[in-house]
Amino acid sequence: MPEQNLADYEIDSVHFSTPLKANAFEMDDETKISMISDHFTSILNILGLDLNDDSLKNTPDRIAKMYVKEIFSGLNPANKPVATLFENRYGYSEMLVEKNIAVFSNCEHHFVPITGKAHVAYISKGKVIGLSKLNRIVQYYSKRPQVQERLTIQIAREIKRVMGTDDVAVMIDASHHCVSSRGIQDAGSSTVTSSFSGKFRDAETRNEFLKYIGQ
Numbered sequence: 426m427p428e429q430n431l432a433d434y435e436i437d438s439v440h441f442s443t444p445l446k447a448n449a450f451e452m453d454d455e456t457k458i459s460m461i462s463d464h465f466t467s468i469l470n471i472l473g474l475d476l477n478d479d480s481l482k483n484t485p486d487r488i489a490k491m492y493v494k495e496i497f498s499g500l501n502p503a504n505k506p507v508a509t510l511f512e513n514r515y516g517y518s519e520m521l522v523e524k525n526i527a528v529f530s531n532c533e534h535h536f537v538p539i540t541g542k543a544h545v546a547y548i549s550k551g552k553v554i555g556l557s558k559l560n561r562i563v564q565y566y567s568k569r570p571q572v573q574e575r576l577t578i579q580i581a582r583e584i585k586r587v588m589g590t591d592d593v594a595v596m597i598d599a600s601h602h603c604v605s606s607r608g609i610q611d612a613g614s615s616t617v618t619s620s621f622s623g624k625f626r627d628a629e630t631r632n633e634f635l636k637y638i639g640q
């Protein structure tokens with residue numbers, strides 16, 4: 426594992442970290458897929474489904490691949506995006522806002538989707554970041570079993586680390602399918618979380634950010 430990615434987990438070792446077992450990185454992806462597939466075969470059998478049906482027979486394998494390679498790929502630090510930074514030669518000194526970044530995550534309590542939008546902003550301390558890398562950071566931390574509060578903090582911390590500045594804002598507005606499609610079954614509500622650091626703790630800067638994202 427690249428040293429920098431391992432460090433991400435070591436730094437993350439207090440309350441904002443994804444709870445991971447000590448041996449979380451010992452198993453390779455192929456072994457994980459094979460074991461998850463076996464367990465899903467049992468679950469579908471227990472539910473009484475006929476795995477000889479041609480539509481169902483590959484479902485355990487499909488779910489296992491989807492977990493490891495897609496929706497939970499952010500558990501593997503090897504998939505952490507590497508940020509491309511450029512010198513701020515043009516001396517841009519205002520905030521940069523990347524808004525309406527799609528969030529597709531999954532709730533760690535029920536393993537059903539969290540969908541919504543993230544808005545992030547930073548003020549340069551000399552470097553600028555390739556725009557798509559902000560989207561990639563949001564996507565990487567989304568691809569873990571999550572609670573929205575932790576997702577917000579993890580995204581903010583990573584942007585601060587990469588950009589070498591505390592002047593970072595993150596806001597997420599998302600719907601939790603565990604609230605909309607089951608349980609209380611309230612499809613109309615959404616959850617807003619935010620992280621404001623550095624200059625974004627000042628009302629004027631924060632309000633400028635909120636105005637740009639239409640709040």
Ligand SMILES: Nc1nc2c(ncn2[C@@H]2O[C@H](COP(=O)(O)OP(=O)(O)OP(=O)(O)O)[C@@H](O)[C@H]2O)c(=O)[nH]1
Nearest residue numbers: 532533534535571572573574601603604607608609
């Ligand atoms: N704070 C927080 N809570 C969340 C998040 N995602 C889901 N939850 C909540 O986690 C709680 C889990 O509570 P439990 O009482 O153990 O689960 P449950 O019996 O399925 O609860 P209900 O959803 O009310 O039916 C629920 O209230 C969820 O709405 C999140 O991102 N942040």
Ligand SMILES: [Zn+2]
Nearest residue numbers: 532534535603
């Ligand atoms: Zn849930």
